Amino acid sequence: MSTTDTSARSRAPWWFNLAGQLLEPWVRIRRDPAEPATLLEPGVPVCYVIERDGLTDGLILERACREAGLPTPLQPLAGTRRKRSVVALARRDSLILGSSRKRSPTDALGQLVRLMEGDPERDVQIVPVSIYVGRAPTRESGWFSVLFSENWVVVGRFRRMLALLLNGRDTVVHFSAPVSLRTVVNESGDLRPERLTRKIGRVLRTHFRRIRAAVIGPDLSHRRTVVDSVLNAEPVRAAIAATATKENISQAKAWRRAHDMMMEIAADYSHPVVRSASFLLSNFWNKLYDGIAMHHFEKARAAAPGHEVVYVPCHRSHADYLLLSYQLHMSGVVVPHIAAGVNLNLPVIGPILRRGGAFFLRRSFKGNALYSVVFNEYVAQLIDRGVPMEYFIEGGRSRTGRLLAPRAGMLAMTVRAFLRAPRRPVLFQPVYIGYEKLMEGKSYIGELSGKPKEKESLLGLLRGLKVLRQRYGHVALNFGEPIELNPLLDAASADWRAAIDDPEAKPEWLGRVVDQLADKIQININRAADVNPINLLALALLATPKHAMAENDLLSQLELMKALLEELPYSDRMTMTSMDPAGIIAYGEQMGWIRRVRHPLGDVLVTEDEQAVLLSYFRNNVLHLTATAAWVASCFLNNRRMSRASVLRLGRIIYPFIQGELFLPWDADGFCQQLQATIDFFVRRGLLEATGEGRVLERGPGQDDAAFQLKIIARSLIQAFERYYITIAALVKNGPHTLTSAELENACTLTAQRLSLLNELSAPEFFDKALFRGFIQKLRENRIVWTDDAGKLDYDKGLEDMVRDARVILAREVRHSILKITPGGDGEKEAPAEKPLPTDATSEALHERHVAAEHHEHALVEATVVEEEAGEPHDKR
Template sequence: IEQAAGDDNELSARKIRRILRIHFRRVRNTVLGQKIYVREQVISRISNGKLVRQEIEREAKGNEQKLRDLDAAAVRYARELSADQTYSMVRTFEIVLAKLWNKLFSGVEVSNGEIPHQLAAADYEIVYVPTHRSHLDYLLVNYMVYAGGLPAPHTAAGINLNFFPMGWFLRRTGAFFIRRSFRGNRIYTAVVEEYMAYLLTHGYPISFFPEGGRSRTGRPLPLKTGMLAMVVKSFVRNHERPIAIVPVYIGYDKVMEVKSYLKELSGGAKKKESMFQLLGARKLLKMYYGKAYLSYGEPIILSRFLDATQPDWKTLSDSKPEWLSAAVNDLSQQVSKHLNEAAVITPISLVGLALLASNHKALPLEELQAFIEKMIELNNRLPYHANVKVMSDNFAEILESAQKLKAISLYQHAAGDVAFVNDVDAALISYYRNNIAHIFTIPALIARFFHQQ
């Protein structure tokens, strides 16, 4: 306004209107993201993309009938895959999920929430890569990102979740459904790559679970590199928009499916997701689940990573260069490391760590308190990483949380109460112990060495 003060009123007004339009467009894109695409147009664009056409022509080998069949297959794959996000459904899900979280949890704790906001303000394309503990992860990540004032990401979901009506709803909130295995189907792989490239180059944030499936033990799973490779290949092909990969640690005081995990680990068959299973889950809503936790880890700026591992990556024309596999493996190690560094030390994980390390899975309360306080002190003095968060350092609160979750039992005795877990509860609580075992592994090995000496 001060700069335009010397101009005539009409010219000043035009300048101010232009500046305000640009400002409000940027604010809108930061909160809502890019304008939602027309799904049929994207399906057509993907099925006619360069990678897809190359694979179709390679397989058809000049056969006109086969060419038409493969064209139809590419369109079918693109339709099966692509999201159909709408603002109204995202907003509806925000309202529904807010009520669901209030019913399920006593709170959702978010740590390091400034990280994605800083990246969005710097105009980075954000790729969220969360740990995978529960089916609720899909909903929790999208909800917390959107409720935090950022665009809801397009989330890769397993094709097993594409059942009516859940698949219909998820697709309209931004889920795109991917088959468990692409092996041997090069056209399907090309369709997925083209879709990922479209999202990344047009300003749509993405979320996918690099572990591939839910952890049945609570331990981190080795990362699958397929989706990460697609992100890298897309960026190598078109690096106009900077990309930041943001690890997201997800934890729960009580995982809704933990008992089914125990059955699967004991040899039981995994139940297929269906409408009947969804209806049967209503009884689970009456249980107490404590808190949920979401912690953002240190982001990986993809251009900096490639500059360090392959300095001439911008000058290469090959869509799949020789160095790609090694670079993606290194990237997956970085992501895994940053996920571990964003871990949350929850009350139930501390109690599990203490009781499962003791003889007979039992400890007098005084000893349990001394053990837990020593673990907290160890993390405070020699932190695994600055992003690791201890959610409570008050023993009374920690004990009360474990009791409310019905994770432990107390034996009252005149000489002092004893906390213990039976064999079934020990198997269940080991899940949460495993969430934080990596934080204390090295100190434990060092302590064991000196103890033996």
């Protein structure tokens, strides 16, 4: 302790020092930020401002400042007559740090303002300090302490002291950034000191309310009050009247129906239940997982104050919402209200989820206008009250590991609720959740193979408790770049605020904004991906025919993929395991994902049967990270030599489709820049050789190590190209004006299923209808395919060019196999007017002529595509 602190404490009343010594063993302080001294301007006097004027808060503040090396609040404020450097905003009749009972907080602030006006050279740093007792319980905390957690109620001295004795070891002291009072006075203009003092007081109270809402949640009324507020809203009353008239029932009966709907929907948030659940979940996670890591959380927390925060994570497991809520709570952020399917409103479980902040919605609102209005009004009420929310825009858990196409219903409700009452800007916070093993893995495989989804029930939940016997590795929660709603609205319409005047209006730009928002959320989730050891093993092993690799080859492939992601990072929010290749293999063996087969010539690592299918989920989690590398490598699966220009040209053609499937962040030009950087990386690593001043690229023969590594990278995306070929081949084979979208989707699914059976593919998503549906939709968006007056599909001639271009990527036997089993009327016909590709000799001659005649450069280099007609021997590894 410094001499100044010692002397300051010696000037405090004897009872204050005694109380501090008695309280010290019961209190453990966590400062936020950990080093608040770095916030202060050296040499400028400090005045702390706190919410309450209780003795305990004064003791906590003094100790927190002492432990952080900050100026003590017990010393006089330099240049003033104040005996203490602290002001309390609460107007309770009490003593704090020796202050007078008769003085109001504005008296102290007024003194400081007048001091600034009397001496233009003087300044004081105002530091708001928020103190929360019992905000973050630990596993050793008692259950009784839940009743005395921090809340919005201004409690008496006895209850505050009891809360401190029970929860004092979980005390958080939040130091906000200091504000220069001199700057405030200078910027106030001609405002009188009395009015300026009141304004400063209002700003400080607003600041404390904002911080408290971010830490413990908004001040929510009882559930009945929220229900009554919704039922009394004008849109709901009008919907009740309309229902009564339409169905010829009494107004009272229609009202009771709406009331029952609200009771089915509404959360019944309870701080004690959330606190109690945190105790249980601590033990649950410790039994289930080896660790839960959060990345970029501090950035997310810094952006939250002052906003209506909507968390929009990816949805991969029932554990998602519990994990995110638990981690937010333990990190000092309020648990959001979570939109959950009504199928989870089970006996026993439902009420607990409801008190933890869950509100329930039906899968479809279609045909029930009253329910739609009631639910929309409830969401609007949550936003109006500043309640943070969480929902999954995918509409359900991903069974394949990919992000699903967004369902924008909740987004549209959120945007319309904001337009109705834009009191607080809305911030969407994407969250990537990455697992190393899933509890639902086996059920996902069954559903993708055609088994019906098992309905949630309490009995099924009890049967599923056997999963607790296993370990599921580590979990990562990565917070992506937040998305503010206002800039999207500004870009869509300069006068979007005019929509506020008519709450029933549906502006023509609203749908476009919602779609852009949904895509941006999915893109930012993918940009925050975490690459764990299981993802890397899946990318490597599933690219081999037998899902097996020699240990040396696997070590080299893992090192290559890590180097690729490190040298060409997907985004600044992507994270990756720190394990080296040997550590990754050892960890995969430990988790039971791979098995080592001993052999005198070198061990082989293999993943077998069901494990290989399960691993495809984790490959798909990070497929987007290697999309550019996979495209470049795919161009050399069946070609020894190819021009750089051809790789880029074909990349531009294919990009809209892989962008729509994988939610990639670039436009076409940005994708080409990524392709250029990836090509340069492959050249540096010796996987490709650049000749002709870098215009022509060549790989080694098929038996070469570099060619083997390229094939492994390429095969991570080759199934997507096969799906695309199935779709366009089916269209061309059947001809225009023949198939509807639904018929084409069904034909593609059947073809893919049969191809999967014939080739024993360990990727059940290969014949996922949703992926075919998404590709067909992209064809329509790009006007390559459209619907005629009879509802049949017609297409542009460019589709036939795409069939021909597919020969560059897909091997002849693959194309012929697809064409053979695709339903249609033209038998083995591949595509009209196929032109032969140039041979090796022709390619070299064309390149020489290109060097000699620069005015033919583009056309001739584009022609340097060499297909290996006879094929090379397959690698025997």
